[in-house]
Amino acid sequence: MLKINKLHKSYPIGDSSLHVLKGIDLSVEAGEMVAIMGSSGSGKSTLLNIIGMLDEADEGEYILDNVPIKDLTEKKAAIYRNKFLGFIFQSFNLINYKSALDNVALPLYYQGLKRKERIEKALFHLEKVGLKKWATHLPNELSGGQKQRVAIARALAANPKLLLADEPTGALDTTTSYEIMDFIQSLNDEGKTILMVTHEEDIANMCKRIVRLKDGVIMEDVFINQVRALQHV
Amino acid sequence: MFDRDLWREIFQSINMNKTRSLLSGFTVAFAISLFAILFGIVNGLVNTFDTAFVDDASNSIFINSGKTSKASNGLQAGRRIQFKNEDQAWIKEEFDDKVQYITSRVYLNVTASFRNEKSNYTIRAVNPDHQYLENTLVTYGRFINQSDIKNKTKVVIIGRLVEEDLFLKTTAIGKYINLNGIQYKVVGVFSDDGGDNEERLIYMPVSTAQQIYGNNDYVDQINLTYNPEMDFDAAIGFSNMLTKKLKERFMVSQNDQRAIRVRNLANESKIVNQMTGGLGVMVLVIGFGTLIAGIVGISNMMIFIVKERTKEIGIRKALGAEPKSIVSIILLESILITIIAGFLGLLLGMGVLELAKPILEEFFIKDPSVSWSIVIGALITLIIAGAIAGYLPAKKASRIKPIVALRDN
Numbered sequence: 001m002l003k004i005n006k007l008h009k010s011y012p013i014g015d016s017s018l019h020v021l022k023g024i025d026l027s028v029e030a031g032e033m034v035a036i037m038g039s040s041g042s043g044k045s046t047l048l049n050i051i052g053m054l055d056e057a058d059e060g061e062y063i064l065d066n067v068p069i070k071d072l073t074e075k076k077a078a079i080y081r082n083k084f085l086g087f088i089f090q091s092f093n094l095i096n097y098k099s100a101l102d103n104v105a106l107p108l109y110y111q112g113l114k115r116k117e118r119i120e121k122a123l124f125h126l127e128k129v130g131l132k133k134w135a136t137h138l139p140n141e142l143s144g145g146q147k148q149r150v151a152i153a154r155a156l157a158a159n160p161k162l163l164l165a166d167e168p169t170g171a172l173d174t175t176t177s178y179e180i181m182d183f184i185q186s187l188n189d190e191g192k193t194i195l196m197v198t199h200e201e202d203i204a205n206m207c208k209r210i211v212r213l214k215d216g217v218i219m220e221d222v223f224i225n226q227v228r229a230l231q232h233v
Numbered sequence: 234m235f236d237r238d239l240w241r242e243i244f245q246s247i248n249m250n251k252t253r254s255l256l257s258g259f260t261v262a263f264a265i266s267l268f269a270i271l272f273g274i275v276n277g278l279v280n281t282f283d284t285a286f287v288d289d290a291s292n293s294i295f296i297n298s299g300k301t302s303k304a305s306n307g308l309q310a311g312r313r314i315q316f317k318n319e320d321q322a323w324i325k326e327e328f329d330d331k332v333q334y335i336t337s338r339v340y341l342n343v344t345a346s347f348r349n350e351k352s353n354y355t356i357r358a359v360n361p362d363h364q365y366l367e368n369t370l371v372t373y374g375r376f377i378n379q380s381d382i383k384n385k386t387k388v389v390i391i392g393r394l395v396e397e398d399l400f401l402k403t404t405a406i407g408k409y410i411n412l413n414g415i416q417y418k419v420v421g422v423f424s425d426d427g428g429d430n431e432e433r434l435i436y437m438p439v440s441t442a443q444q445i446y447g448n449n450d451y452v453d454q455i456n457l458t459y460n461p462e463m464d465f466d467a468a469i470g471f472s473n474m475l476t477k478k479l480k481e482r483f484m485v486s487q488n489d490q491r492a493i494r495v496r497n498l499a500n501e502s503k504i505v506n507q508m509t510g511g512l513g514v515m516v517l518v519i520g521f522g523t524l525i526a527g528i529v530g531i532s533n534m535m536i537f538i539v540k541e542r543t544k545e546i547g548i549r550k551a552l553g554a555e556p557k558s559i560v561s562i563i564l565l566e567s568i569l570i571t572i573i574a575g576f577l578g579l580l581l582g583m584g585v586l587e588l589a590k591p592i593l594e595e596f597f598i599k600d601p602s603v604s605w606s607i608v609i610g611a612l613i614t615l616i617i618a619g620a621i622a623g624y625l626p627a628k629k630a631s632r633i634k635p636i637v638a639l640r641d642n
Contacts, residue, residue, distance in 0.1 A: 054636040082553020097249030110553040
């Protein structure tokens, strides 16, 4: 599903540069649920951003679903993002002047679907996250957990191959976090490949595999026994 | 561009971000309404100047005579100078290519009556050319013609108000009017923009008046218009030359300001022309000024809008928006706002002009209005300029890395 070889990334800071990723090798199979852990500055978010094509690596190879991701033009990146990836952010990143339904339908708009079809699909996904009744509400009328569920519905709407989550529970309280994790686990059960960045051990333990980063290299890469979030809810 | 979904996105964005849309629209509306108002006021000033000279042809020259104030050529001061028919002929001959129309004038005061109606009027006995000198509009009938002059026919052309006074509700044409006991046939009725006094005149062939009221060939005044192809300086040169030659002809000292007086409207027209020219420059400065202010306003607004929407742009890009769609959504939104706001500003400016009309008239600003073509032109300029000014920040926004945009708070 996903294969990364000798990935390097550095950011210029003044005259010098900060080497954030120092040769990352990672391969993820379809259906996996991987937590990328590390302290701040370990490079975990940078890695996720490169995988999400939100940022570009300086060196190394990145193959997603047998497609080598390189020499991306803006347009090509946009098409790949739309086709392959779904994003879940810590701060939800919903468009505040659009209703829940319109937010979910937005990636479908960029896929070029007809309006009727978009609404239909968006409603289906909203129902899946249990927010069909809230379809016409604006994001600021929703609770944090509801916002994140709208964001998940949006990430799912385009039917991506890979779901990327950057601290998906970072802005939520514990109970809500577990609810969200339960939902993400159920998505994984259905076969979605999920990659998430987190620094919370309990959240990481709800994944099936933990990759620990430190100072830009992978320290540890282990498969674990998944803790079901439902036990805690 | 005509994608319905794209427009839905744009309308939603405008509708849900009312403050932002109002603010950016306000700049444009303000610039355009200011443009319309200032332009209208200047136009009103120009109109005032124009109407001040509407009565007489602006290339008129009036020649009057009086008593000499200086002795010359062995003749004493105090001699009366009298123009005659031959003087008009002489001017025409001497300055043939410089004279457009020429007429003599003889003034008489008469008591006119028709049936029981009776009143006092001034007769202006003139040549056929007079019609063009005075901008006389013959509403029906005809003006004096050459055969009237030759045959000394007893015909008159009366002013609109003379007809009203004497003929009441009936038409005057073909009827006979009594002027100091002599019957004249009315062959025409005229109107004149020069005011009520001009419409209380009676025109008569100059030869008729000379024969009946003096049996001489005396002329009170000679009027002419100079060839309109001459510019002001050439016209002023012409009237100076005419004055000099006339003084020689009547053996009047060249320094005598009384005996022969030549008034050339070119002198006044030149000043008016310079003023309207100055106003024209003012219009250009105002026009450019407000337009540039509007363009700067729009550019600033665009930069602000792009800044404000950075995060949204990041989200859209993460969801698969191509750069092209980012540019078009921002650009079309601002163009739409510009068009709507510009149109409202236009209506506002014209409405203010319309309301302020009576007040402005007191300040010699007559009929202040703007031609649609000018204002629409200004609006289109503003839209194009706004689009160009907006394109650069929009393009830049479309190039922002989504990760940078998403980090923006």
